Amino acid sequence: MSKPAGGGGRFVVDDAEPDQIVTPEDFTEEQIMLAETVRAFVERDIKPRDAEIEKLDYELTVQFMRKAGEIGLLGADVPEAYGGLGLDKTSTALLTETLAPASSFALSVAAHTGIGTLPIVFFGTPEQKSRWLPSLASGERIAAYCLTEPGSGSDALGARTNAVLSEDGRHYILNGSKLYITNAGFADVFIVYAKVDGTHFSAFIVERDTPGFSIGPEEHKMGIKGSSTRPLYFEDARIPVDHLLGEVGKGHLIAFNILNIGRFKLAAGCLGGMKEAIQLSASYANQRKQFGKTISSFPLIASKLADMNTLTYINESMVYRTSGLIDQSLEQVDLEQPTGGMQAAKAIAEYALECSINKVFASEAMDAIVDEGVQIHGGCGYIQEYKIERLYRDSRINRIFEGTNEINRLLIPATLLKRALKGELPLIERAQALQRELLNPAPLSTASSSALNPLTKPTEILAALKKVFLMVGGLAVQKHGLRLEREQEIVAALADAMIDIYALESALLRTRKSALKPTVAQSMQQPIDMTALFAEEAVERAGRRSRSILATLEKGENLRLQLSVLKRLLRFDPADLSVLRKRISARVISAESYVGL
Structure with missing residues (x-):
């Protein structure tokens, strides 16, 4: 894999090449074996006792967390020096995807290994890493991440939990509360x-037995x-001063950069859920x-x-492309150096947008996939006996977790x-x-899809999407300047x-x-069809x-002029999408599972 030029957000202004991205087809034998180990763990240990876990059996969940530690799942992101595997983000994304069918247990693991453990991995002192990481990697201890408060959710910096240094300078005295903390019932x-x-x-790193620290009752949730x-x-x-993580006043660097990794890993977990929903739905x-035929x-x-x-x-194409970018960004980070945490923060922030x-x-x-999965199951999809009902309920939290989708849309x-x-x-x-090009009286180039290369039209559509974004986005910046953020x-x-x-x-690069x-x-028709289908829908x-x-930004003749340019940029003859869908679905129905290649 060659290095892409620039960094985060570059895809808007430049074109990448296929050899600059990581894809599932690039997985090594070692990565595939690790995934198979996790898959066997889920099938052998978790699924047979899933109903017990779903009833919130703390003891059973902790027991399985210990087993997950034994097979290396909990130490995937932990450096080898501290008892972990020190894997790259592509490998840990694959493990997250593979664990997804474990449902609620998968969330417990994700909260522990990701947002719970990574703050210490990236920002802990050598002493803090030696003290906590080995036991977190083994499952002897379980971690939780505590950011949300009753009065601060999306506005994380509005937190009111307060810390004051004690008179003797040995402790920080914490007062306040946190809300909706995953793993709180059994975390250490x-x-x-x-x-x-x-x-x-x-x-701060807070241990469960800290005097003055208490945990409230379980929330009754829709799913998970x-x-x-x-x-x-x-x-x-009373929190010992050596439990301060990072520097005073620099907590936002930890919180937001760990959330970036959490957002990326959430997408990997969703990927595993999507594949399970397809398998359940195609099989059903x-x-x-009905009417004498299979539906x-x-x-x-x-x-x-x-x-x-x-x-x-x-x-799937997005997740592993992004994992490759993050891995490249973290390549030069030495977490053992005094500035390692800040290096990591900068490396992760590079692809915060992605x-x-x-x-x-x-x-x-x-959400769209599990919704259609329920619809395919009909009345059965509404019955708890069928796993698709569970997937439907469990899925809904993902648009709220790790920063709501509304907040993330504003951030992108x-x-x-800012960059x-x-x-x-x-x-x-x-x-x-682009503005100068659009003002040129010469006609804009229009699509000329080639029957010889089925990816020509998707490629032309991608180029048009980039031009339209620059055209409309540039006009929005001209009209509103830095006040654009108010125009949500x-x-x-x-x-x-x-x-x-x-x-x-x-998808196109993959x-x-x-x-x-x-x-x-020999199996390229499926990815070609899916790429073409997505391209057609994207241009619409x-x-x-x-x-x-444009209707918000312009009026009258100016609006008509801009709409005319837009029409020329997006002048593509529509494709027969029913043919594409028939070919794609035939392969899925035959395999009764997700079919990528």
């Missing part, structure tokens, strides 16, 4: 955020019922008969399976614009160059444009890369979205 180590002297947002979710209370809780559709033979049911499979392929894109796309695609364009204003990517220059409807629409661009480009491999060249969304933004 809590990463807690508080404001020192009510001002300086900071992070087998995971523990409880509030925390601090009443003059092949068994259920999988009916075009409307088959069409649903085609769309479910396509969204999964797109998400992490948010992954989170939004995956959580909404997952805002992060891009541009810092000179980190030529966004403004490219937008200005416009910002959210621009975020959706960026999501479609990243999604389509990821499909092109796979076509170059002799071992998979771009037209609707852009017309809406």
Whole structure:
């Protein structure tokens, strides 16, 4: 894999090459073996006792956490020096995906290994790492991440939990509360955020037996019922000064960068859930008969399976492309150096924008897939005996976890614009160059899809999507300047444009890369069809979205002029999507599972 130029957000202004991305087809034998170990653990240990876990059996969950530690699952992100495996993010994403069918237990593991353990991995002192990481990697101790408060959710920096240094300088005295803390019922180590002297947002490592620290009752949730979710209370809780994580006032660097990893890993977990939903739905559709036929033979049911499979392929392409980018960014980070934590923060922040894109796309695609899965199951899909009902309920939290999708949509364009204003990517220059091109009386190039290369049209659509984003986004910046962040409807629409661009480009690059491999060249029709289907739908969304933004920005003759340019940029003859869906669904129905290649 060659290194892409620039960094985060670059996909908007530049084109990447297939050899610059990581795909599932690049997995090593070691990565595949690790995934098989996790898959066997889920099938052998977790699924037979899933009903007990779902009843919130703490003792059983902790028992299985210990087993997960034994097979290395809990130490995947922990450096080898501290008892872990020290795996790259591509490997840990694969493990997260593979664990997803473990449902609530998968969430308990994800909270522990990700947002619970990573703050110490990236920002802990050598002493803190030696003290806590080995036991967290083995499962002897279980971690939780504590950010949300009754009065601060999306506005994390509005936290009111307070920390004051004791007179003897040996402890911080914590007062306040936290809300909706995953793993709270059985966690031993809590990463807690508080404001020192009510001002300086900071992070602390808090142990369960700390005097003055107590845990409230379980919340009664819509889904993920087998995971523990409880509030925390601090009443003059005395936290030793050497439990401060990072520096006073630098807690935001820990909180937000760990959330970036959490968003990316959430997308990987959703990917595993998507594949399970397809397997359940295709299998049921092949068994259920109506009017003397299996319902999988009916075009409307088959069409649903085609769309479910396509969204999964797109998400899979995005997740592993992003894992590769993060791995490259972290390559030069030495966590054993005094500045290692700050290096890690900068490396992770480089692709914060892509992490948010992954989170939004995956959580909404997952919801769409499980919703259609319930529909395919009909009345059975509403009955708890069928796993699809559980997936439907469990999925809903993903659009709230790790920053709501609304917050992430606001972050995506805002992060891009900040990078541009810092000179980190030529966004403004490219937008200005496009304006000059659009003012040129020469006709704009239009699509000329080639029957000889089925990826020509998706490639042309991707180029058009990038131009439309620069055109509409550039106009929005011209009209509103830095006040654009207040125009949340416009910002959210621009975020959706960026999501479609990243999604389509990821799938297109993956499909092109796979076509170059002799071992998979014979099975290329499926990824080509899915890439084409997504491209056709993306260009339709771009037209609707852009017309809406332009109507907000312009009026009268100026609006008509902009709409005319938009029409020329998106002038593509529609494809017969029913043919694409029939081919995609036929393979899914035959395999009774997700089919990528």
